[in-house]
Amino acid sequence: MESYSDKVMDHFRKPRNVGAIDDADGVGKEGNPMCGDIMELSIKVKDDTIIDAKFRTFGCGAAIATSSMITEMIKGKSIQDALKISNRAVAEALDGLPAKKMHCSVLAADALKKAVDDYREHRKAL
Amino acid sequence: MKRIYLDYAATTPADPRVIDEMLPFFTEHFGNPSSVHSFGQETKSAVEAARETVSGLLGAAPDEIVFVSGATEANNTALKGTAFAKRDKGNHIITSAIEHHSVSETVAALKKEGFRITNLPVDRYGMVDPDDVKKAIDEKTILISIMHANNEIGTIQPIAEIGKIARERSITFHTDAVQSLGHIPVNVDDLDVDLLSGSSHKFYGPKGVGFLYVRKGTKLTALLFGGDQEKRRRAGTHNTPGIVGTAAAARIAHESMAEESVREAVLRDRLIKGITGAVQDASLNGHPTMRLPNNANISFHFIEGESILLSLDMEGIAASSGSACTSSTLEPSHVLLAIGLSHEVAHGSIRFSLGRWTTDEDVARVIEVLPGIVSRLRVMSPLFAERTSHGIVQR
Ligand code: FES
Numbered sequence: 210m211e212s213y214s215d216k217v218m219d220h221f222r223k224p225r226n227v228g229a230i231d232d233a234d235g236v237g238k239e240g241n242p243m244c245g246d247i248m249e250l251s252i253k254v255k256d257d258t259i260i261d262a263k264f265r266t267f268g269c270g271a272a273i274a275t276s277s278m279i280t281e282m283i284k285g286k287s288i289q290d291a292l293k294i295s296n297r298a299v300a301e302a303l304d305g306l307p308a309k310k311m312h313c314s315v316l317a318a319d320a321l322k323k324a325v326d327d328y329r330e331h332r333k334a335l
Numbered sequence: 336m337k338r339i340y341l342d343y344a345a346t347t348p349a350d351p352r353v354i355d356e357m358l359p360f361f362t363e364h365f366g367n368p369s370s371v372h373s374f375g376q377e378t379k380s381a382v383e384a385a386r387e388t389v390s391g392l393l394g395a396a397p398d399e400i401v402f403v404s405g406a407t408e409a410n411n412t413a414l415k416g417t418a419f420a421k422r423d424k425g426n427h428i429i430t431s432a433i434e435h436h437s438v439s440e441t442v443a444a445l446k447k448e449g450f451r452i453t454n455l456p457v458d459r460y461g462m463v464d465p466d467d468v469k470k471a472i473d474e475k476t477i478l479i480s481i482m483h484a485n486n487e488i489g490t491i492q493p494i495a496e497i498g499k500i501a502r503e504r505s506i507t508f509h510t511d512a513v514q515s516l517g518h519i520p521v522n523v524d525d526l527d528v529d530l531l532s533g534s535s536h537k538f539y540g541p542k543g544v545g546f547l548y549v550r551k552g553t554k555l556t557a558l559l560f561g562g563d564q565e566k567r568r569r570a571g572t573h574n575t576p577g578i579v580g581t582a583a584a585a586r587i588a589h590e591s592m593a594e595e596s597v598r599e600a601v602l603r604d605r606l607i608k609g610i611t612g613a614v615q616d617a618s619l620n621g622h623p624t625m626r627l628p629n630n631a632n633i634s635f636h637f638i639e640g641e642s643i644l645l646s647l648d649m650e651g652i653a654a655s656s657g658s659a660c661t662s663s664t665l666e667p668s669h670v671l672l673a674i675g676l677s678h679e680v681a682h683g684s685i686r687f688s689l690g691r692w693t694t695d696e697d698v699a700r701v702i703e704v705l706p707g708i709v710s711r712l713r714v715m716s717p718l719f720a721e722r723t724s725h726g727i728v729q730r
Contacts, residue, residue, distance in 0.1 A: 269660035
C-alpha cells in the first residue's frame, strides 16, 4: 500500500489518546485544505503545561498516525514548547512519511495551534 | 493468513491457460509477423487467428480489430483519431462526467486544441440519459464517447439506445468497454458502436495489450506512425504473445461468461447485503440492478477510505477506494461526486470487485471483519461523534 513506516503503522493500529476531553481547556478543529480531512484536538492545561491531550480524526493512515503522535509529543510540555513542534518534527518522530503524505502532518500541527488559541481565548475570558 | 483479492476491476491475474498459449510465442515462435520468411509467417498467422477469435466474439469482422498496447492507447486513438479525421466536419464532442481518465484527460487535451466538449451529467445511479445525448447534439457534433460500464460504481450505460441516436445522425460513437468485456455480453452491432476499446488484463489476459474495434468505414487518424502494421492504423511490431494471450483470454471468458456472471452476481449481492446489514450507515453506490456482476461500491459514512483500505489490508483483504487521500490529485473520485455524493461520503467509499477466483469464504470473511474495522475508525472520527451527539442518522 502506501509503504508507511512501522511506526506509522503502529500508531495507526493502536492510536494513542483517542477521544475528546470532557472538560477540555482548549479544543481545536481543523480541516486539511488539500484533501478535506478533519482533525479535532482537545487539551487539558495546568500551570501552562499540557497535562492531557486527545484527538479524533477523519482521515488517512498518515493523518491518524500524526494525530496520535502529536498527542504523545505535547503531553507534559509547556504551551510554548508544544507550539514549537512543527509538522516536520511529528513526521520525523514517526520515522518519516511518504512524500505524498507530508501534507497530512500539517493537519496535526494546525489543530494544535487552534487548540492553544482556544485555550488562550478562554483564559482571557476568565 | 490467506490473502483475499477483491480488486479485479484494477487488474486480474492472467489465467494459467492463457499463459500456456502465450509461452511458445516468446521463444519458439518469435518471428516478426511483418517478415516474409517462415519465422514471420508463422507468427503472422497466429496474430491473424487471434484477430479472428476476438472479432468473432464481438460480432465484428477480423479487419475491424486493431491491436494496441491497452485501453489508454485504444481510448486515445479513438478520440484523437476521430477528432483529427473529422475536423473539417465539426469540432463538437459529447462525453460523460464519469469516464475513465484515459477518456476524460484525452478530451481535455482536445479542448485545448480547439474542440468543444459537452460533459453530460449522470443521475444518482451514475446513468447517462440518452435524451441528454440527443439534446446535446448539434450540427457540429462529430463524436460521442460514453463508457459501457463504469469502473468505479459498475453502472451499465444504455449504450444501444445512445448508439441508435448516433447512428441516425451519422455521428461516430465510441464506447470504452474495458470493464464490461469478458464479464457481460458485448456485441458491436447490438450496441451500435463504431469504436470500442478493450484491455486484455481486465479479463484474465496479459498486461500491455488491448484492442480497438473500428467499424468498417469509420474515419480515423492513426496515433502512431511507422511501419504498416494493422493496416497503417497502428504502427509498431506486433506484441505476438500478448495478442495470442488476448484471444485466449477472450475465448475463455466468453465460454464461461453465462455461468460465471451469475456466480459473481450472487456473491456480489451477498456481499452488498451482508455489509449493509452488518454496518450502519453504509450505502451502495451505483445502480441497484444495471450493474456489473462483479462490482460492489459502498460508502461508509463518517470515515475515510484510505484508513479503511489499510485496515482491510492488515486483514489480508485488497480493495480500492474513491477517497481523495488515495488519489494523487487529493480530489475524491469524480465519479462519486458526479452521482451527487458529498465530499465526505465520497471520501469513505470502497470498491470491492470480484472475479474468477473469489469464493463464498472470501465474501463471508469480508462481512465478518468489516463491522469491527468500521466501528474502530468511527470511534476516532469527529464526524461520527457529531452525528451521535446530534442524534442524526444520515441515510
Ligand atoms: S489527511 Fe488526507 S491524504 Fe492524508
